[in-house]
Amino acid sequence: MRLGRVASWFLVAFGVWSVIIWPRFMEAIWDDKRSWDDGPTSFFLVHAVLVAVSMVAGVSIGVIGWRSVRGLRKMNA
Numbered sequence: 001m002r003l004g005r006v007a008s009w010f011l012v013a014f015g016v017w018s019v020i021i022w023p024r025f026m027e028a029i030w031d032d033k034r035s036w037d038d039g040p041t042s043f044f045l046v047h048a049v050l051v052a053v054s055m056v057a058g059v060s061i062g063v064i065g066w067r068s069v070r071g072l073r074k075m076n077a
Helices: 005-031 042-076
Strands: none
Touching: 005 042
16 A cells, blocks of 8 residues: 555654654643642543553654655655
């Protein structure tokens, strides 16, 4: 299966977006008073898992997009 140029760059942009947004979200959760009560609360743990899964998915999608962009460049060269 081949992706087009627009789809490839969209996936790259999504990966970059994930790497920028999710750590900032984690900072907000870290500073939230609901996150700590003699250790991490379930509120914190659920959001930490959400951030981790989203980061892994975002980076994976970005890598797929980047590989597709590189493949398109090689085809056109």
